[in-house]
Amino acid sequence: MKVHNFNAGPSILPNEVLYKASKALIDFEGSGMSILEIGHRTPLFQAVLDEARNLVKELMQLDDDFEVLYLHGGATTQFMQVPLNFLENDGTASYIDTGVWSNKAIKEAKQYGFVDVAASSKDSQYNHIPKQFNISPKSSYLHITTNNTIYGTQWQKIPDVDVPLIADMSSDILSRPMDFNKFTLIYAGAQKNMGAAGTTLVAVRKSALGKVTRKIPTILDYRNHIENGSMLNTPPVFAIYISMLTLRWLKEQGGAAAMEVENEKKANLLYNEIDQNPLFRGTTVKEDRSRMNISFIMDKPELEEEFLKFCKKEDIVGIKGHRIVGGFRASLYNALPYESVEVLVEAMKYFSLKKA
Numbered sequence: 001m002k003v004h005n006f007n008a009g010p011s012i013l014p015n016e017v018l019y020k021a022s023k024a025l026i027d028f029e030g031s032g033m034s035i036l037e038i039g040h041r042t043p044l045f046q047a048v049l050d051e052a053r054n055l056v057k058e059l060m061q062l063d064d065d066f067e068v069l070y071l072h073g074g075a076t077t078q079f080m081q082v083p084l085n086f087l088e089n090d091g092t093a094s095y096i097d098t099g100v101w102s103n104k105a106i107k108e109a110k111q112y113g114f115v116d117v118a119a120s121s122k123d124s125q126y127n128h129i130p131k132q133f134n135i136s137p138k139s140s141y142l143h144i145t146t147n148n149t150i151y152g153t154q155w156q157k158i159p160d161v162d163v164p165l166i167a168d169m170s171s172d173i174l175s176r177p178m179d180f181n182k183f184t185l186i187y188a189g190a191q192k193n194m195g196a197a198g199t200t201l202v203a204v205r206k207s208a209l210g211k212v213t214r215k216i217p218t219i220l221d222y223r224n225h226i227e228n229g230s231m232l233n234t235p236p237v238f239a240i241y242i243s244m245l246t247l248r249w250l251k252e253q254g255g256a257a258a259m260e261v262e263n264e265k266k267a268n269l270l271y272n273e274i275d276q277n278p279l280f281r282g283t284t285v286k287e288d289r290s291r292m293n294i295s296f297i298m299d300k301p302e303l304e305e306e307f308l309k310f311c312k313k314e315d316i317v318g319i320k321g322h323r324i325v326g327g328f329r330a331s332l333y334n335a336l337p338y339e340s341v342e343v344l345v346e347a348m349k350y351f352s353l354k355k356a
């Protein structure tokens with residue numbers, strides 16, 4: 001291992017993915033060409049795209065109504081593309097506001113129709129997931145952010161609602177089993193739990209499309225991507241290849257169920273230390289704690305810089321908190337080994353003893 005990489009995104013990838021990809025950069029599958037040099041409409045790349053899309057369907061156990069697309073533009077483009085395809089000018093969509101990313105989604109949706117913010121945890125600095133809300137049956141859809149990367153909260157139970165459910169799963173996709181078939185559309189930037197930056201996964205129900213009357217630009221209409229097998233234009237070839245390798249690795253580990261076991265072990269280890277160590281304190285309510293992004297602070301903020309320096313010496317990377325929340329944030333994505341969390345916990349113990 002190189003360092004203990006707790007980066008929030010882009011983030012750690014499995015070593016074997018990096019190794020395989022490095023070979024493909026020079027000679028892809030014995031073709032005499034780099035993966036960066038092959039045509040996207042060749043059998044060589046078609047096999048990669050097919051395998052990636054099939055692995056998503058298999059690992060998420062999606063029913064046959066779903067189409068899996070690998071698009072450009074990041075999750076941020078989905079903030080706009082979702083309302084463009086699902087929300088009429090005079091229609092209403094419901095959103096639950098659980099932090100920075102849901103806010104950005106709300107802001108975009110307001111450009112296309114009415115937004116009903118059905119619940120928000122803003123008044124308590126987004127330290128929890130709202131439990132009480134009513135969704136109007138007239139709503140075109142309900143949008144949630146399943147894991148809040150910046151504040152460190154996560155929906156533990158996906159709500160049952162009578163309107164189509166749409167989710168931003170950028171930072172916890174395939175980190176746990178879930179009834180993905182409850183959703184109408186799921187999107188996730190690949191760079192946190194399923195690959196490298198440069199492509200965004202969209203899984204969408206075919207039967208839900210084509211219901212708005214507005215004109216949709218060609219590249220932003222999901223139906224065109226479906227018709228063209230996720231190859232409407234040149235796809236992000238290398239990013240899709242990395243995602244395919246990451247999904248292959250995930251399947252070898254035992255899929256989302258095995259990930260959940262590991263992720264719980266890792267998160268419990270770190271949360272236990274945060275709760276026991278007198279120097280550190282969690283920032284979210286316990287019942288909504290994220291297993292992916294763990295945010296914590298110190299009661300003596302003047303020691304924060306020193307702790308960061310100490311961690312750096314121990315090869316612990318990427319634990320500085322987001323500028324909005326401050327303190328620390330450790331991201332424990334699927335590819336992060338348990339051993340890295342052990343090293344971080346040891347560092348916290350040692351630092352705390354030194355300062356006692």
Ligand SMILES: *Cc1c(COP(=O)(O)O)cnc(C)c1O
Binds near residue numbers: 009075076101145190
């Ligand atoms: C990182 C992140 C985004 C932004 O993704 P981009 O691919 O950079 O657009 C959106 N939503 C969530 C929950 C995220 O964690």
